[in-house]
Amino acid sequence: MRAIGVILAGGNNHRMKELTKKRAIAAMPIAGSYRGVDFALSNMTNSHIQKVGVFTQYNAKSLTQHLSSSKWWDFGRKQGGLFVFTPSITPDHSFWSRGTVDAIYQNISFLKDSHEPYVIITSGDGIYKLDYNKILEYHIDKKADITVVCKDFPETENVDRYGVLTMNEESRITDFEEKPIEARSHTVSCGIYVIRRRQLIELVEKCEEEDRHDFVADILVRYRTQKRIYGYKISEYWSNIATVEDYFRTNMDFLKPEVRDYFFNQYPEVYSKVDDLPPAKYNVGSAVQNSLISSGCIVNGAVQDSVVFKKVFIGNNCYIKNSIILNDVYIGDNTHIENCIVESHGTIRANSYYKGEDGIQIVVEKNDRFVL
């Protein structure tokens, strides 16, 4: 492969509310069995990229635990492999990363010590399948300096939380706005970039000199006329999980047969760390409708239109509707949960009642759990 991979997984977003108290967005559980970063990592390995650096910062505990071994994504190699970088204090740098460019700069030796001519940069919070080789070919074909993967959103959808770009007929990006108040187009950046490695080193070093730290504002927007920046449109599924609403909707998308088929059944596969949990168990009284149930679950009650993650216990006579129950949650008997996201490792007492009235309610319950 002619490229190395960089996954920017340091980000946090206040729009995730309580959900990122415990973890970086890239470590958010997705679709019952996965974490956000699994999608970027699987794309890397399926595109035969052998060397990948994951740049972390914000609350990386969950993420580093998830990435404790590289073998699940088939990166356990002598040549290349998976590298997890956390910010560290050095004689000439004692800050946390001040932005995406700074995160790359702090680990610039990772780029300098590689020999592959290109770098694929992606974020850890995109849910998609993509063969990066296609973009690389396009990038070379266009003689581009930077290629930005983008997707057209429906006119009806609000795109003010994305980077929005305008392309000319040659697909060259003429305009790029980050989180515009009033968007001039409905083409959004997916946060996936291809760039020549030496070009990236040069731009990053220049930015640092000028005390600029953000890849989007200080490279894409600033250099849009100077450099040949091209867009590559994808039409396949792509979703970002950086807000509670997006996170909820993305998970619920997996209840649709076409989305499940695309991610679960079609080649290539998405990989994740294997948990070795027993099969899900349904006892008498369980009534599950239109829901995803993950391994290690024990179901005694009713579940409807929901995504239930791993190792969840649902007590007798419970009713769970239109909700997401994250990993290792214990739900006591006679509990009603509707329009909620229940944070992982929670214990919900019997006879509880939660209902998101306008929007999604996030339930964080830390009660003692009595082990039977």
Add this chain to the structure above:
Amino acid sequence: MIKKEMIAMLLAGGQGSRLGVLTTHMAKPAVPFGGKYRIIDFPLSNCINSGVDTVGVLTQYQPLRLNSHIGIGTPWDLDRYIGGVSILPPFEKNVSSEWYTGTANAILQNIEYMESCNPDYVLILSGDHIYKMDYEVMLDYHKQQKADVTIACMPVPLEEAKRFGIMITDDDRRIVDFEEKPEHPRGNLASMGIYIFSWKVLKDALLALADQPSLDFGKHVIPYCREKDQRMFAYEYNGYWKDVGTLNSYWEANMELIDIIPEFNLYEEYWRIFTKSEILPPQYVADNTAIEKSIIGEGSTIYGQVINSVIGCGVVIGKGTVVRDSIIMNRTVIGEGCNLDKAIIAEDCTVGDRVQLGVGEEEENDTRPDIYNHGLVTIAEKSVIPSGLTVGKNTVLSGSFQISEFKNESLPSGKTFIKGGDEK
């Protein structure tokens, strides 16, 4: 130099012919169990959970499935730089090349492997039982008794004792005598086929008995050790232990997993059973379904009803289909409007629409009534069952079928229909 206190030798070469068509293309230890596991996962997980990180797996009969399942041992953390899992098939030698002719003969032929690990103790296991056991505790017992040989034993009801090898012990649990399948048992401690040998004792015994044809632990090695007056002790085990040697006991053991709190609990946190998981996504349960008392593996899609059943990974159960008291293994697809009763359907099968399995009165099976009984319908892997077929009880199907091959679109109770040169 490598030094391992105890290594395990796992006998996984047997066919397990009493599992009928389930073992046509794989050795018994590779047969799926409990939705997502294979039988060999239990002893392998016990090994790593007991701190035994060096395991030789002796294969012979149809090893492909076993080899690809075990690989380099990654699922069990047995992919070690020093030690780990080694697959040991029979091999050609300078003189006298032979297959493994008996349990102890297989171990004898791998004496060099054991020597290379430089062990103090060797644990002998077989790959066809479902149980959880801490071999380290058994080793402690072995050391404490200053034993040469320790045999794990289980108390069984006296009336069943005649099916087992029975150990007769003195008050200190030292084995003074034993009987193989005795008519009138003198005790009720049945050997579980799990032995710890002090390495020197095992090596001496194997070399001394090297010329014995079909060298077997129960028949030759243990009697030899007794003749030599070695210190042999019984280690009593009182947990769950199930021999899944027959189709009916295999079916029963699967069904025991779905009790509210089963005797054999897969959900215990600290003695996990590891397996190679090929299918990761969660399972999807559609509208208008009913699932009761069942376990279901990853990536399965359920549109119908599942009652009292064990469903593997990546299985599809169509709309309006009712699955009852059945075992359905990985990646099998069941069509719509079917009715499955007490069926065992192996991996990668396709069952059409409106198929009825397990219908009518029981009839004795016409080929192997000793294997296919208790009303079970057994379907071998990769079979294709055509839409509209009705199948009776104690039946066996193997192969890709068309409806025109069946008289009255049915296979009556007790009938066997095996295609494609799969004998038995």
